[in-house]
Amino acid sequence: MTTGNRPSFGVERGGALAGKVAVITGANRGIGAAIAGALAEEGCRLALAARNTELLDKVAGQLRQDFDADILTVPTDISDEGQARALIEKTESHFGGVDILVNNAGMGIYGAVDELDLDDLRHVFEVNFFGAVAALQAAVQVMRRQGGGTVVNISSIVGKFPQPLGGGYSATKFALQGASGAARSELKRDNIDLVVVCPGLTETEFSQNSRISVPGAEHRQGERHSLTRGVEASKVGRRTVTAIKRGEREVYITLFDRLLVWFAVLFPGVLQWLLTYVTRYRRRRFEQGEAGED
Numbered sequence: 001m002t003t004g005n006r007p008s009f010g011v012e013r014g015g016a017l018a019g020k021v022a023v024i025t026g027a028n029r030g031i032g033a034a035i036a037g038a039l040a041e042e043g044c045r046l047a048l049a050a051r052n053t054e055l056l057d058k059v060a061g062q063l064r065q066d067f068d069a070d071i072l073t074v075p076t077d078i079s080d081e082g083q084a085r086a087l088i089e090k091t092e093s094h095f096g097g098v099d100i101l102v103n104n105a106g107m108g109i110y111g112a113v114d115e116l117d118l119d120d121l122r123h124v125f126e127v128n129f130f131g132a133v134a135a136l137q138a139a140v141q142v143m144r145r146q147g148g149g150t151v152v153n154i155s156s157i158v159g160k161f162p163q164p165l166g167g168g169y170s171a172t173k174f175a176l177q178g179a180s181g182a183a184r185s186e187l188k189r190d191n192i193d194l195v196v197v198c199p200g201l202t203e204t205e206f207s208q209n210s211r212i213s214v215p216g217a218e219h220r221q222g223e224r225h226s227l228t229r230g231v232e233a234s235k236v237g238r239r240t241v242t243a244i245k246r247g248e249r250e251v252y253i254t255l256f257d258r259l260l261v262w263f264a265v266l267f268p269g270v271l272q273w274l275l276t277y278v279t280r281y282r283r284r285r286f287e288q289g290e291a292g293e294d
């Protein structure tokens with residue numbers, strides 16, 4: 001049974017996404033805006049959420065112009081459980097359903113675990129983990145009534161292996177991975193797919209928007225580091241859409257990211273040694289650079 005060009009439920013494997021209703025959190029810049037663009041190109045109707053409404057309206061305006069997209073903007077602080085649930089309710093009452101939820105809103109936190117400010121860490125958990133779970137819970141209720149849907153959780157390769165001075169952020173993504181793995185099994189009988197996307201370094205303002213919880217971790221912010229260059233956010237957007245269509249379980253953006261995660265699983269001690277050395281080296285270079293600027 002179909003309603004207009006919209007099938008009665010969820011996302012059919014390999015099927016077209018035209019007319020589907022997708023909610024994207026953190027949609028006003030970076031990876032979220034790129035995913036919104038890729039879904040708009042497919043003909044999805046979109047509910048875009050984030051806190052900065054000016055940026056949100058700008059992205060919505062651009063997608064309306066480029067793709068004639070039907071868009072609802074919902075100013076949302078995802079760390080507030082009530083707002084996370086209201087986002088799904090508003091989307092359902094506006095569009096009549098929710099086929100796809102992309103839990104993308106996120107932020108980083110830098111600092112050694114033994115020194116992290118716990119209020120900072122709690123806040124990052126509220127955004128990266130509890131916000132995503134609250135939105136999932138609300139969306140699943142709608143998807144169950146419809147007969148299916150797809151939830152996408154944007155994790156990270158560091159949700160697979162922790163990096164020095166990134167332990168707090170990694171912990172939020174490990175938590176998201178854990179909950180996603182269980183939810184994937186639990187939701188199968190409801191015809192709800194759960195896709196986890198694990199980007200590596202991506203060219204966005206992510207590190208500038210991350211919290212420096214501890215003096216001495218500043219070199220992690222704004223660095224254009226890594227053993228590889230970051231990918232364009234549009235690549236993550238396109239890959240995410242393909243994963244939704246295929247109902248994939250877990251997705252990496254580059255072969256390098258995939259190999260790094262395999263290496264981390266097979267040789268955790270070697271990776272830990274390597275990352276310790278690289279972190280010390282970067283910190284030294286950062287400090288020398290700072291001294292040189294004086």
Ligand SMILES: NC(=O)c1ccc[n+]([C@@H]2O[C@H](COP(=O)([O-])OP(=O)(O)OC[C@H]3O[C@@H](n4cnc5c(N)ncnc54)[C@H](OP(=O)(O)O)[C@@H]3O)[C@@H](O)[C@H]2O)c1
Nearest residue numbers: 026030031050051052077078105106156201202204205206
């Ligand atoms: N960039 C990378 O290298 C990379 C790698 C792996 C994974 N990721 C993940 O990809 C996702 C997107 O990150 P990005 O790189 O695109 O970073 P970004 O450019 O900083 O974008 C973050 C997005 O999250 C939103 N956001 C932050 N706090 C929020 C809150 N409390 N409520 C609602 N929205 C909030 C921001 O909008 P407002 O500030 O206006 O609310 C913004 O739209 C994150 O989950 C991140 O962990 C990024």
